[in-house]
Amino acid sequence: MAEDITTLITGLGFPSVEAFIALLIIAIAVIALIAVISTIRPVLSMYPYTYPNARVRARKGRLFTDKQYTEILESQSLEEVKNYLRGIPDYTKYIDEFPLEKALDTQLAETYDLVARIAPDNSKDAFNFLLKKWDIRNIKSIIIAKEAGLDADETMNLLVPFGELSDKLNTLVDAENVTEVLNGLEGTDYAPILEDALPVYQETGILLPLEASLDKYLLENLLRTAATPEDDNTAYLHEYIGNIVDISNIKIILRAKADGLNFEDIEPYMISNGYQVREWKLKDLMESEDVAGVVNGLEGTDYAPMLSESLNDYQETGSIATFETALDHHVNETANRISLKNQFGIGPMIGYLNKKEKEIKNLKTIVRGKKEQDLSTSVIKEMLV
Amino acid sequence: MAEIVLGTALAAIGAGLAVGMAGLGSGIGQGIAAAGSVGAVAEDEDMFARGIIFTALPETQAIYGFLIAILLMVFSGIMGAPKELAVTSGLAAIGAGAAVGFAGLGSGMGQGITASSAVGAVVENEDMFARGIIFTALSETQAIYGFLIAILLMVFGGIMGG
Incomplete structure (x- = not known):
């Protein structure tokens, strides 16, 4: 068999078996290098996110469940709400130090601070700015x-x-x-x-x-800190922040149009450039005659379908709250989608911050509801997001 | 120092590939799993034992590579009784080392990523532990294939067993 291999090698034009083996070793080394580089690169891009994502997922697991909301809603007084929150480790620290609403906001601020501290370098600027x-x-x-x-x-x-x-x-x-x-x-x-x-x-x-x-x-x-996406992670961050900016602009325009304000009244409050709703589009929207004109003007953006659905409600009730709820729901959906699509990157951090904001908003609604003696548990429950 | 023949030198390259590549994959995988576990333990001290289990899983690839490397060194005459390995057997040894090495590289990194994700899932929801272990163990199969082929190459390539 050895002779057959030698004959084959010399038949291929190699001067000796040793020359063939040397070439073989070089080929294996090159293949190994290509395999290592091509497999390591995507893995290393996930690496900076493993630690922060484990931390935010641990905190996500501690967010209020439906059962906990039901329990806290059953509290008969603010003192009972306070006692309940005292038993939740994330809130214990601030409950006795500050008034209730301040304690909730401080816990939220601490959460933002933690995420900014543990965020990887390529997304740190945006979280720090936040x-x-x-x-x-x-x-x-x-x-x-x-x-x-x-x-x-x-x-x-x-x-x-x-x-x-x-x-x-x-x-x-x-x-x-x-x-x-x-x-x-x-x-x-x-x-x-x-x-x-x-x-x-x-x-x-x-x-x-x-x-x-x-x-x-x-x-x-x-928006500027995330405006030049370097990779998937910063692109998702840009999408999320962009959605928040667009929705802030759309809400201001809708409110202004419902109150009959014109271009000059609204213009100073606009964020000059959005994500899907760019400067020229904003100008068109501000020049719209009424709320229906604004909704029609958003045709072609992700916001159009949900606002069109809410338009009938608005025409019946005259309240723009229906638009605001739909737009807030869209931000939550965007955060949720990003957190699922980008599990090894920035997704879990965006998803968690969004859910934490929702939790604090709900807890503050409960606290305010309990302050108003005449609000029933079912009414407060309906107000939760 | 005894003179090493070409076949034995080739087996040494095989041994290096086996432990080097498998160790690289295992190390990266374990690093990813460990980073996730440290994050989980920072939030929940009870996660320490489970974090260690998930972090230890990508270790196996390095063990397979290490085992094949030792066997190659023993049966090629580098360790133990001197032996002159044929060039063809030396080439089979490179194949064995590459099999367990490259399989361990991919398997180790894959297992590390899954383990890190599983740690995140378990710290979020304790009930995910068993399912996390199952998902993480799936990436082990590629390393087992590589290990098995390496053993077969050594047996039928004239390195082990006569």
């Missing part, structure tokens, strides 16, 4: 409190101790009025944004332009 949400929320709470004349303790109860401004909160709360609050923000990213909206506030006394400018800053920049 933390500004808490600064913006706090600034809005402070200026509303100043306008409403709340004292320092009452104002502090509205604030969440997270975000870049957490060290400055005491100083801001001590400010005498809205203008002083804005002066206290000097040197932060928020000062120039609020300065532009300040003249309108000083002229009209309406806080909305200040609040809208902060929301606009957050969403515009958030």
Whole structure:
């Protein structure tokens, strides 16, 4: 047999068996290298997400179940709600430290903070930027409190101790009025944004332009951080944030059209560029005659079918809540779809944050419902998302 | 040092391929499973034992590779009694090493990914443990095929058993 192989090798033009073996070894080495590179590359792209995804999936497993919602809904008083939440490890830490709603918001802020800390490098910027949400929320709470004349303790109860401004909160709360609050923000990213909206506030006394400018800053920049998708993960993140931005714009336009406002009234509150609803489309929508015109103008986007379905309800009730519910449902569906499609990437983090937001929203609905003595359990249950 | 003939040198390459490739796949797989397990344990200390089980599963590929490498070294004369292995048997040894090595590479990485996902599923829902183990064990089959073929190549390629 050995002679046959030698004959075959020399017949193939190799000077010796050793030369053939050397070539064979080189061929095996090349094949091995190709196999290693082609299999390792996709695996390594999953690698940075394994740790954070295990952590968020553990937390996802601790989210409220239907049974837990039923149990907490059966609480007879706010104190019972508090006792129930005291038994849930994620909430225990804050329940005795803060008033109930502040405790829930603080837990949500802590969740965002955790996700930003454990997120892999290629999606860290967006999650870090998302933390500004808490600064913006706090600034809005402070200026509303100043306008409403709340004292320092009452104002502090509205604030969440997270975000870049957490060290400055005491100083801001001590400010005498809205203008002083804005002066206290000097040197932060928020000062120039609020300065532009300040003249309108000083002229009209309406806080909305200040609040809208902060929301606009957050969403515009958030979309920008994910605007150049480097891979599937950042593309999914862009899709999710893009949907939130589009829906924020659509909600503002629908509300404005229901109130009969025109282009000039709406334009300052728009986030200039969306995901599916780009700048030119936004202009068309703002110029629409009425709510039906806005819904028709969205033809060709993912939002059109659900809004068309809700149009009849709107025409019967005159309430745009039906559109808002459908749009919120779309964001939840998008997060859920991404979390299932991209299980080894950013999907579980997006899915979890969305579900956590829903949980906090529901718990706050329950807390507020229990505060209103005349609201029955079944009515509160219907209000849950 | 005794002179090593070409056949034995080829068997040494086979042994290197066996343990190298299988170890690479097993190491990457185990790293992925371990990263997921550490994340799970960070949230739930009770996950430690189950995390260790899922992390240990992709170890088997490296064991198959290690075993084939040892057998090749013993039966080719590198370890133990000196033996002059024929060139054809040496080529069969490279085949045996490549079989268990490449099968272990794919199987180890696949098993690691499944194990990491299973750890996530178990930490989310404890009832997923048994099903997670079954799904994770499925990727073992490719490594077993590679191991079996490696043994057969060694037996019928004149390396083991006369």
